[in-house]
Amino acid sequence: GNSVTQMEGPVTLSEEAFLTINCTYTATGYPSLFWYVQYPGEGLQLLLKATKADDKGSNKGFEATYRKETTSFHLEKGSVQVSDSAVYFCALSDSGAGSYQLTFGKGTKLSVIP
Amino acid sequence: DGGITQSPKYLFRKEGQNVTLSCEQNLNHDAMYWYRQDPGQGLRLIYYSQIVNDFQKGDIAEGYSVSREKKESFPLTVTSAQKNPTAFYLCASRASGEDEKLFFGSGTQLSVL
Numbered sequence: 064g065n066s067v068t069q070m071e072g073p074v075t076l077s078e079e080a081f082l083t084i085n086c087t088y089t090a091t092g093y094p095s096l097f098w099y100v101q102y103p104g105e106g107l108q109l110l111l112k113a114t115k116a117d118d119k120g121s122n123k124g125f126e127a128t129y130r131k132e133t134t135s136f137h138l139e140k141g142s143v144q145v146s147d148s149a150v151y152f153c154a155l156s157d158s159g160a161g162s163y164q165l166t167f168g169k170g171t172k173l174s175v176i177p
Numbered sequence: 178d179g180g181i182t183q184s185p186k187y188l189f190r191k192e193g194q195n196v197t198l199s200c201e202q203n204l205n206h207d208a209m210y211w212y213r214q215d216p217g218q219g220l221r222l223i224y225y226s227q228i229v230n231d232f233q234k235g236d237i238a239e240g241y242s243v244s245r246e247k248k249e250s251f252p253l254t255v256t257s258a259q260k261n262p263t264a265f266y267l268c269a270s271r272a273s274g275e276d277e278k279l280f281f282g283s284g285t286q287l288s289v290l
Binding site: 099104105106107109152163167168169170 | 217220222
């Protein structure tokens with residue numbers, strides 16, 4: 064079945080540091096890949112997505128590239144801010160059997176300190 | 178403002194009691210989902226519905242029930258058969274043919290007294 068593995072947290076960085084959160088996946092077919100972000104006490108929001116190999120998703124300074132050869136979708140940001148403190152989830156889509164579902168990783172908590 | 182509303186934000190369940198979590202959306206989305214979030218476990222799918230009057234079990238449906246009588250509403254009942262109900266519950270929706278983006282509510286934290 065499908066699965067998503069992302070790096071264990073928590074991750075603590077100083078403001079303006081470089082961020083990488085690793086994500087690898089296992090899937091049949093050609094899934095779309097997503098990063099969602101969850102701020103404390105809230106639901107998830109879509110951060111970025113990529114629908115095919117070599118696509119790069121980007122939003123709010125975050126980027127991730129769909130790497131089919133390494134089955135990866137690592138999240139990066141060049142200079143993090145305190146406001147980026149949140150839990151980040153990598154996910155893939157599954158449109159098999161006529162339905163649509165997302166499979167999520169376990170989440171990585173990021174804390175950015177001033 | 179369009180969106181998904183979950184209520185209540187906090188809910189407490191007594192032993193042997195059924196409780197119902199509300200999820201309402203005014204986005205005119207066909208598909209709706211319920212996820213359970215446990216610390217360090219990510220999100221797990223409980224039930225989903227692709228159209229009114231139809232729903233399917235997800236990965237962890239045991240101890241839960243749903244209904245989809247209206248397009249806007251997808252309530253989740255946590256029954257007494259669910260022995261470990263303490264978790265954060267998230268409702269989501271998606272438009273058919275949409276670009277696979279899920280819209281999430283702000284969640285309900287359920288705790289056992």
